Amino acid sequence: MSIVRSVGAEFQKVLTTRMWWLLAIVLVGYVAMMSGGFGAFLGWATQNPDAAAAAGGNTGLPPGVDLAPLLYSFASSIGYVFPVLLGALAVTTEFRHRTLTTTFLAEPHRTTVLSGKFASQLVVGAVFGVIGFATSVGAGAAALAAFDLDTGLDSSDTWALIGRGILAMALWGAIGVGLGALVPNQVAAIVIVIAFTQFFEPVLRLVSSLNDVTASIGRFLPGAASDALVGASFYSVASLGASDSLEWWQGGLVLLAIAVVTTVIGGATTWRRDVS
Amino acid sequence: MGDGTTIEITGLTKRFGAVTAVDDLTFTVEPGRVTGFLGPNGAGKTTTLRTLLGLERPTAGTATFGGTVYRDLTKPLETVGAALDAAFHPGRTARNHLRVTATAAGIRSSRVDQVLEQVGMSEFASRRVGGFSLGMRQRLALATTLLGDPRVLVLDEPINGLDPEGIKWIRGFLQSLAREGRTVLVSSHLLSEVQQSVDEVVIISRGRLVRTGPLSSLELDASPRTVVDSPDRARLAAALDQAGLEYTEGRGGLIVVEPDPGIVGHAAFVGGVELSSLHRLKSGLEESFLALVGEGEGEA
Numbered sequence: 041m042s043i044v045r046s047v048g049a050e051f052q053k054v055l056t057t058r059m060w061w062l063l064a065i066v067l068v069g070y071v072a073m074m075s076g077g078f079g080a081f082l083g084w085a086t087q088n089p090d091a092a093a094a095a096g097g098n099t100g101l102p103p104g105v106d107l108a109p110l111l112y113s114f115a116s117s118i119g120y121v122f123p124v125l126l127g128a129l130a131v132t133t134e135f136r137h138r139t140l141t142t143t144f145l146a147e148p149h150r151t152t153v154l155s156g157k158f159a160s161q162l163v164v165g166a167v168f169g170v171i172g173f174a175t176s177v178g179a180g181a182a183a184l185a186a187f188d189l190d191t192g193l194d195s196s197d198t199w200a201l202i203g204r205g206i207l208a209m210a211l212w213g214a215i216g217v218g219l220g221a222l223v224p225n226q227v228a229a230i231v232i233v234i235a236f237t238q239f240f241e242p243v244l245r246l247v248s249s250l251n252d253v254t255a256s257i258g259r260f261l262p263g264a265a266s267d268a269l270v271g272a273s274f275y276s277v278a279s280l281g282a283s284d285s286l287e288w289w290q291g292g293l294v295l296l297a298i299a300v301v302t303t304v305i306g307g308a309t310t311w312r313r314d315v316s
Numbered sequence: 317m318g319d320g321t322t323i324e325i326t327g328l329t330k331r332f333g334a335v336t337a338v339d340d341l342t343f344t345v346e347p348g349r350v351t352g353f354l355g356p357n358g359a360g361k362t363t364t365l366r367t368l369l370g371l372e373r374p375t376a377g378t379a380t381f382g383g384t385v386y387r388d389l390t391k392p393l394e395t396v397g398a399a400l401d402a403a404f405h406p407g408r409t410a411r412n413h414l415r416v417t418a419t420a421a422g423i424r425s426s427r428v429d430q431v432l433e434q435v436g437m438s439e440f441a442s443r444r445v446g447g448f449s450l451g452m453r454q455r456l457a458l459a460t461t462l463l464g465d466p467r468v469l470v471l472d473e474p475i476n477g478l479d480p481e482g483i484k485w486i487r488g489f490l491q492s493l494a495r496e497g498r499t500v501l502v503s504s505h506l507l508s509e510v511q512q513s514v515d516e517v518v519i520i521s522r523g524r525l526v527r528t529g530p531l532s533s534l535e536l537d538a539s540p541r542t543v544v545d546s547p548d549r550a551r552l553a554a555a556l557d558q559a560g561l562e563y564t565e566g567r568g569g570l571i572v573v574e575p576d577p578g579i580v581g582h583a584a585f586v587g588g589v590e591l592s593s594l595h596r597l598k599s600g601l602e603e604s605f606l607a608l609v610g611e612g613e614g615e616a
Contacts (some may be wrong), residue, residue: 041421049420056412057405138403141371142460145398146420148370150386314372316363 046147046156055163067122067168068175075114075176078274079183082107087187095125108192109201109272111180115172116205117273120266121237122172123165127216128158128233131306132226140315154307157217158299165213180249183212194228204288205270209291212266215298221306237263259285265294277303321347321395321467321499323368327377330363330523336432339523340377341344345501347467350494352514352531353503356609358587360523361503362400365472369398393421397461399471402477403455406446410437410456413445414463423463431459436485450477455476458486470501473594475509487513507605534601539596545569546589555587556580569593 054060085092086107129153134140147153165309183192216233223229241263249259258264267273268291286294323345330338338360342411345351355361368379370386381389381396389395414428430436435455440448445504454477461469469490475483490513494500504510507517517534519527527534540579545568546552552570561583563572565599569592572580577594584591 045422049416052412052416052419053405053408056409056416057407059407133405137405138401139405141400142417143420144371145369145396146393146417148389148392240442244542314366316366316372 042149042152043159045185046152047159049146050156050160051163054126054130054160057111060126060164063122063126064168064171067119067172069074071115071119071172071175072179074118074180075111076183078114079107079111079180080186082278083189085185086189088242094210106192106272107184107189108180108198110274112173112176112192112198112201113205113267113270113272114180114274115176116169116208116212116270117263117267119168119172119176120209120263121233123161123168123209123213124137124216124233124237125230126164126168127157127213127218128220128229128310129216129226130161131217131220131227132224135224136226144315151307151313152301152312154217154221158214158303159307160208161213164215165216166206166210168213169209172209172259173202179235201271206291206293208266208269208295209293211299213271215295215302216307218299218302218304221311222302222309224310255284260294260296262298265291267291269295322382323365323379323468323470323499323501324382325368325377325379328364328367328374328379329376330360330372330380331375337523338367338374341520341523341525342377343518343525343528345499345518347499348494348497348514349498350490350502350513351516351518352507353501353518353520354507354510354605354609355505355520359505359507359520359609361425361505361520362472363523364520365398365400365470365501365503366570367397369400369470373402391422391463391464393417393423395466396468396470397464397466398472399454399457399461399474400472402450402457404436404445404448404453404456407444409442409444409600410448410459411441413456414459417460418463421464427463427465431462434462435459450551451479451482454478457481458489466498469493469501471500471502473503473505475504483509506602508602511601519608526608531601534605542572542574542577542581543569543593543595543597544572544577544584544591545593546584546591551587552584552589552591555584555589558587559583561610571597 121221134143143153144150184191198258219233220229223232241261245261245264248254259268265286268286269288271288323344325341328338328341329336341364341544363372364379367374368386368494385391410432411428414431415425418425418590432441435458437452437455437459440452443452448456452549454474458474461471474486478486489501490500502510502514511531517527517529517531544552549570556570556572561572561574561580563570574580575596577596581591581594
């Protein structure tokens with residue numbers, strides 16, 4: 041089966057270069073800092089509300105919010121940029137280093153190659169999800185336990201959240217492939233990923249939450265859909281209005297739709313072009 | 317599977333906007349011989365090869381392997397081995413590059429070390445390609461073409477970047493592949509680069525076919541000439557004028573349209589000019605090639 045060979049070759053391509061573990065290390069560092077750091081701060085503020093108030097601090101959390109899911113979901117709510125990057129690089133690297141020639145000589149059916157990238161990056165994204173959630177749960181639970189707070193690790197809800205989070209990370213990997221196929225210029229693709237995930241989307245989500253009409257549109261933003269799928273997010277607490285997010289399965293479908301549509305459009309345009 | 321070993325280009329045309337890169341090109345490349353695919357830079361060689369390999373779509377015409385287009389070959393790398401631009405991911409080692417390609421093409425991985433050995437790259441197998449010289453990349457590209465033990469080899473400028481030892485090696489290598497009954501097509505913009513290794517030539521210029529046939533047919537074309545030089549070139553030129561001999565000035569002296577060095581020497585003697593060299597031009601092949609492709613002639 042040529043698709044099986046193609047998936048295998050795409051895995052080898054990821055594993056034989058350094059980018060995957062470089063990004064994995066950054067993911068671990070970033071997520072550990074956020075979930076461990078916030079966990080420690082919020083844990084302290086919860087245990088010492090008077091001291092926190094005296095220091096002018098405010099946990100900013102509405103009463104009754106569970107800390108554990110909030111901390112654990114950092115793996116996907118801030119970590120999703122990494123599978124997107126890796127997925128986009130899987131496509132754009134071939135253009136940048138002009139390796140598409142060799143790739144298409146070995147497998148002249150371009151749809152098979154792109155499908156191989158899509159499938160393999162789903163798995164790579166899921167692996168990043170496992171790494172990210174292991175980090176966020178490890179660091180977050182350690183911080184909560186240090187302040188005698190409930191880690192939620194004995195609750196099936198927590199593990200369901202982790203499972204949905206890994207699914208979200210997998211879908212983000214596939215979205216990266218679609219983005220790379222749409223924007224084969226590597227620098228442009230990286231700039232788009234960073235600018236959109238770190239700036240435009242957070243701003244859009246915040247602004248759209250101010251008004252009911254825009255809020256109903258804003259929940260279809262990819263990051264919002266992702267948080268809906270996972271079921272908890274720092275953003276949903278931080279945003280002003282308690283806007284209704286999508287159902288978790290709706291969020292998942294939105295991500296899947298973005299991944300499929302971008303990949304299909306990219307596959308029918310840039311991916312079809314002459315390779316020179 | 318009936319996948320042919322003959323390369324058949326029929327009425328091939330490729331336009332990029334207003335530019336016609338390949339213009340109604342027709343030729344055949346037979347197995348058992350090394351065929352040189354020649355033409356100056358920009359003549360359309362690479363476009364022809366990329367179209368043949370399914371990387372570019374022809375505007376008109378067909379380019380097939382015995383009637384089968386590349387993407388319809390059942391096992392492409394086991395039919396055709398092609399090296400186009402020796403481009404690799406710089407962070408991947410030579411062996412891993414070959415492993416990835418072998419996996420994609422369904423070729424058993426034991427071939428990887430075999431082909432590295434075949435091109436003399438075994439000791440660099442675990443090194444990242446980013447540190448390779450152009451010559452080493454060319455060898456790795458050649459190793460890639462051999463992975464599937466193909467019956468057809470298509471190599472675009474394979475000699476570019478090789479050191480003299482490498483050039484000698486690849487000449488013998490291509491010949492031995494052809495002797496095994498394989499079809500070998502090698503492109504070059506310099507005839508002199510491949511004239512010692514090719515049996516047949518296909519010459520194109522500005523996207524059009526100008527000559528196809530055995531290399532020897534080109535030799536017949538080359539009118540023999542004599543190269544003569546003197547410490548005082550101006551006086552030598554005057555003496556040749558005197559004798560009514562036609563010549564052009566090259567780097568190694570004056571190139572006289574006259575096969576017999578004796579006649580040229582006599583002209584110099586009559587003019588009382590001291591000579592520093594006088595010999596027949598060994599090969600007029602490059603010149604007749606250049607004349608064919610319209611790049612002027614007479615430069616030695």
